[in-house]
Amino acid sequence: MEELQKVGLFIDDIYRLRVEDPSIANEKSELRQECLEYSKNLQLFKKLAADFYKISETFAKDVDKEKLRAIGTQNQLKTISKQRQGEQQVYQSQIYEQTVELERLKSEHQYLQRIETEQLEIINNFLVNQ
Numbered sequence: 001m002e003e004l005q006k007v008g009l010f011i012d013d014i015y016r017l018r019v020e021d022p023s024i025a026n027e028k029s030e031l032r033q034e035c036l037e038y039s040k041n042l043q044l045f046k047k048l049a050a051d052f053y054k055i056s057e058t059f060a061k062d063v064d065k066e067k068l069r070a071i072g073t074q075n076q077l078k079t080i081s082k083q084r085q086g087e088q089q090v091y092q093s094q095i096y097e098q099t100v101e102l103e104r105l106k107s108e109h110q111y112l113q114r115i116e117t118e119q120l121e122i123i124n125n126f127l128v129n130q
Contacts, residue, residue, distance in 0.1 A: 008016045018025065 010021050012018050012025070
């Protein structure tokens with residue numbers, strides 16, 4: 001057997017004549033199996049990475065949609081706030097106008113009461129003097 005090995009021939013476990021050392025052939029076979037396993041794992045990793053990318057893209061689109069919706073809602077709230085301030089100013093000016101009108105009417109009422117009192121005195125004096 002050693003003579004065969006010197007010439008580069010080997011006999012394996014099932015007594016077949018080989019050109020390479022059976023231990024190297026076994027290591028090659030194991031390496032091939034490990035490479036296949038590594039290739040399968042790499043393909044699985046690629047698939048998982050692609051799935052993760054798709055999910056993250058979908059999530060990013062959803063986040064962008066929600067962000068735009070939130071900005072729109074925020075703008076609507078600002079617009080409503082400005083409208084409320086405008087309405088408040090209108091109401092305050094109306095209150096002021098009504099207050100001024102009330103004061104004017106009170107003054108006019110007092111003036112008319114004085115006139116009424118004076119006229120009643122004149123009438124009473126006229127009736128008393130007759």
